[in-house]
Amino acid sequence: xxxxxxxxxxxxLYRLLKEGKRIDGRDLIEYRDLEIESDWATSAEGSARVRLxxxxxxxxxxxxxxxxxxxTPDKGVLTTAAELIPMASPEYESGPPGEDATELARVVDxxxxxxxxxxxxxxxxxxxxxxxxxxxxIHVLDFDGNLFDAAGIGAMTALLDAxxxxxxxxxxxxxxxxxxPIEHIVVPTTFTKIKDQIILDSQLEEEKIADARLTVSFNExxxxxxxxxxxxxxxxxxxxxxxxxxxxxxxxxMREKVLDEVDRENI
Amino acid sequence: xxxxxxxxxxxxGERLDGRSFDELRDINIEAGILxxxxxxxxxxxxxxxxMAAVYGPREMxxxxxxxxxxxxxxxxxxxxxxxxxxxxxxxxxxxxxxISKLVSEALEKVVFTEKYPRSVIDVFIEVxxxxxxxxxxxxxxASVALADAGIPMSxxxxxxxxxxxxxxxxxxxGKNEDNYGQADVPIGYIPRTEELxxxxxxxxxxxxxxxxxxxxxxxxxxxxxxxQRGALKEKYSTDLDEDEIExxxxxxx
Amino acid sequence: MSSKEEVDRExxxxxxxxxxxxxxxxRGMFKEDEKIYASRLGVKRVRSGYVNVAAQSGRYEPQEGxxxxxxxTDINSSFWMVDVNAPNLAVLHVNDVPWxxxxxxxxxxxxxxxxxxxxxxxxxxQNKMQVTMDSEGLKKLSNxxxxxxxxxxxxxxxxxxxxxxxxxxxxxxxxxFVGQNGRIWIDGDLEGQYLAxxxxxxxxxxxxxxxxxxxxxxxxxxxxxxx
Numbered sequence: 140x141x142x143x144x145x146x147x148x149x150x151x152l153y154r155l156l157k158e159g160k161r162i163d164g165r166d167l168i169e170y171r172d173l174e175i176e177s178d179w180a181t182s183a184e185g186s187a188r189v190r191l192x193x194x195x196x197x198x199x200x201x202x203x204x205x206x207x208x209x210x211t212p213d214k215g216v217l218t219t220a221a222e223l224i225p226m227a228s229p230e231y232e233s234g235p236p237g238e239d240a241t242e243l244a245r246v247v248d249x250x251x252x253x254x255x256x257x258x259x260x261x262x263x264x265x266x267x268x269x270x271x272x273x274x275x276x277i278h279v280l281d282f283d284g285n286l287f288d289a290a291g292i293g294a295m296t297a298l299l300d301a302x303x304x305x306x307x308x309x310x311x312x313x314x315x316x317x318x319x320p321i322e323h324i325v326v327p328t329t330f331t332k333i334k335d336q337i338i339l340d341s342q343l344e345e346e347k348i349a350d351a352r353l354t355v356s357f358n359e360x361x362x363x364x365x366x367x368x369x370x371x372x373x374x375x376x377x378x379x380x381x382x383x384x385x386x387x388x389x390x391x392x393m394r395e396k397v398l399d400e401v402d403r404e405n406i
Numbered sequence: 407x408x409x410x411x412x413x414x415x416x417x418x419g420e421r422l423d424g425r426s427f428d429e430l431r432d433i434n435i436e437a438g439i440l441x442x443x444x445x446x447x448x449x450x451x452x453x454x455x456x457m458a459a460v461y462g463p464r465e466m467x468x469x470x471x472x473x474x475x476x477x478x479x480x481x482x483x484x485x486x487x488x489x490x491x492x493x494x495x496x497x498x499x500x501x502x503x504x505i506s507k508l509v510s511e512a513l514e515k516v517v518f519t520e521k522y523p524r525s526v527i528d529v530f531i532e533v534x535x536x537x538x539x540x541x542x543x544x545x546x547x548a549s550v551a552l553a554d555a556g557i558p559m560s561x562x563x564x565x566x567x568x569x570x571x572x573x574x575x576x577x578x579x580g581k582n583e584d585n586y587g588q589a590d591v592p593i594g595y596i597p598r599t600e601e602l603x604x605x606x607x608x609x610x611x612x613x614x615x616x617x618x619x620x621x622x623x624x625x626x627x628x629x630x631x632x633x634q635r636g637a638l639k640e641k642y643s644t645d646l647d648e649d650e651i652e653x654x655x656x657x658x659x
Numbered sequence: 660m661s662s663k664e665e666v667d668r669e670x671x672x673x674x675x676x677x678x679x680x681x682x683x684x685x686r687g688m689f690k691e692d693e694k695i696y697a698s699r700l701g702v703k704r705v706r707s708g709y710v711n712v713a714a715q716s717g718r719y720e721p722q723e724g725x726x727x728x729x730x731x732t733d734i735n736s737s738f739w740m741v742d743v744n745a746p747n748l749a750v751l752h753v754n755d756v757p758w759x760x761x762x763x764x765x766x767x768x769x770x771x772x773x774x775x776x777x778x779x780x781x782x783x784x785q786n787k788m789q790v791t792m793d794s795e796g797l798k799k800l801s802n803x804x805x806x807x808x809x810x811x812x813x814x815x816x817x818x819x820x821x822x823x824x825x826x827x828x829x830x831x832x833x834x835x836f837v838g839q840n841g842r843i844w845i846d847g848d849l850e851g852q853y854l855a856x857x858x859x860x861x862x863x864x865x866x867x868x869x870x871x872x873x874x875x876x877x878x879x880x881x882x883x884x885x886x
Contacts, residue, residue, distance in 0.1 A: 147774050147800055148774075148804045162856065164857065180486075191800040226440070226530040233498075274488075308492075445717075465748065553700045556699055556717020559674070596698075642866070
């Protein structure tokens with residue numbers, strides 16, 4: 140069921156933003172506490188639980204041997220799915236993924252796939268015949284805003300945590316499990332625009348009055364690798380430039396946190 | 407229950423994980439872990455990791471599913487794609503639909519549904535890591551989430567299974583014991599009234615073995631019940647001074 | 660800790676039997692086979708012949724005569740649907756507002772998203788609820804903001820004899836109304852509102868703390884310089 144924020148509270152939120160304040164006491168460009176826990180679900184080849192304020196997300200990576208796509212016969216397959224399960228919010232309903240879940244999965248997917256974060260060539264077992272298929276599943280447990288960053292950071296951590304389960308599959312090339320080959324570390328940074336104010340890492344009430352959203356993903360070489368503007372509002376070019384600049388610095392911090400958690404250097 | 411002679415489940419008469427026949431796996435329960443839900447709880451039971459959230463009582467949609475004299479308890483058991491060795495395709499399958507129905511019925515037995523006509527009490531059970539016994543873990547943790555949500559109930563339900571491996575009746579089957587054992591009997595038990603609100607069985611058991619299995623499970627449910635209560639007491643225990651106690655008292659009027 | 664306190668803060672869980680045999684089952688209790696049991700989680704309270712449970716969680720349970728803050732979710736030709744944080748939506752009929760509203764003209768008086776200070780006039784056996792805005796002190800709220808706390812914590816925000824709420828008003832120079840449904844309306848200048856909201860958040864997070872009143876007072880004194 141749709142939850143309605145009262146009109147006076149909406150006005151109050153915006154008036155606060157104009158004074159450079161937010162309801163939870165943060166600055167406009169400030170993240171909530173971020174907790175990353177890798178290897179949370181041992182049933183997965185790789186996993187991470189991410190808590191961003193009260194937003195709580197688990198990302199699991201599963202792998203199996205399958206067929207490569209005909210147009211990329213020499214590469215493994217990467218696929219991302221998101222479930223906005225009704226546990227996470229009174230507004231979510233059971234059923235197949237809706238457009239919000241699909242957009243979330245695709246934005247996370249793009250950040251990882253198009254950026255070449257995973258070396259999919261290494262995941263081809265036999266050209267045109269056999270390759271590793273990687274499933275990234277995003278499971279949202281508690282929704283208090285900014286799923287894009289929580290899921291994106293979770294997906295990257297889970298991939299870094301993942302072992303290729305070669306020993307479990309007879310038709311895999313190797314006999315022993317090995318770390319999933321990672322080429323780049325990519326994290327998204329999401330900004331929310333409310334009228335003329337731009338904030339970082341929006342929480343639930345702020346998203347209820349959001350006009351536009353901009354996600355910018357950076358890799359460790361400070362290159363932009365994916366962007367997505369969402370919602371009906373618009374950005375000026377200068378505003379996007381400002382977000383991009385900020386995302387570069389924030390991305391660095393976030394990558395550091397991810398690497399600290401997975402304790403992995405060989406990328 | 408696919409019995410398999412080649413898989414060894416007992417070695418020198420002992421279970422492979424070192425447990426005695428009447429011993430539960432380690433269980434930890436935590437109440438009130440989610441912000442958005444009206445009530446929630448988390449259980450780790452051996453390698454199982456299961457979470458439950460309760461929303462409601464709230465208006466029932468679709469409207470035609472409303473009951474005019476009582477609330478409907480609607481449990482939804484769901485497994486995360488990454489919770490099992492072979493990735494589970496998202497969405498309900500026949501198994502999860504059946505479990506959801508049985509758990510809904512088991513919980514509805516203890517909820518005072520007549521207090522909330524036309525409403526629904528949604529119970530979402532998410533299996534995040536599965537290792538045998540998830541329906542019992544789900545039922546157990548859902549009861550805690552219902553209490554955490556302040557839902558009026560005549561009691562909480564505890565769940566547990568017993569089964570048979572290599573002709574031996576044992577409590578709380580582990581993963582291999584469940585996969586390759588000879589029988590599995592999951593129950594849901596209401597300790598105060600000593601009633602069973604969930605009961606399934608598959609495999610084969612003599613009547614004597616059934617009796618033994620139930621004895622083990624019921625004792626274990628009493629033990630699990632204390633863990634459920636402990637989790638709630640821990641969350642709601644307070645250190646109030648006298649003034650503050652007075653305030654609370656005034657709130658009752 | 661004295662034994663009186665130990666007894667006073669006894670937490671009951673669903674299915675817990677209580678000793679008090681000569682008492683009647685009150686709120687959150689039920690009787691079965693001559694025994695009294697708790698039906699929900701909360702703190703045991705014994706008074707005037709009844710054993711009660713003071714709920715510590717859960718949704719708002721509407722009672723006739725209680726003042727609450729609601730948000731309008733839907734408009735019809737002759738009534739509005741209002742969310743008051745209860746299991747079901749409440750109905751505000753055109754006859755229960757302080758204006759003469761023509762049939763079909765409801766939207767020009769109250770819109771979806773408007774916050775209302777209203778009173779519960781009836782709750783029937785079907786849990787259908789009627790509310791009124793046509794009584795002294797009731798109104799459409801056109802300024803300020805609304806924050807939400809668990810309904811079980813309303814007594815903490817009000818304080819003993821209204822001590823906490825008076826203190827909040829005094830230090831923040833805001834109008835504050837605490838609805839029985841856990842919704843709190845705060846109106847004043849922006850700084851005052853911000854401070855009041857933070858203080859109430861603090862009460863919510865520390866509702867079970869010892870010496871909460873002093874804690875909040877200290878916080879308010881430290882922060883009255885504004886942003």
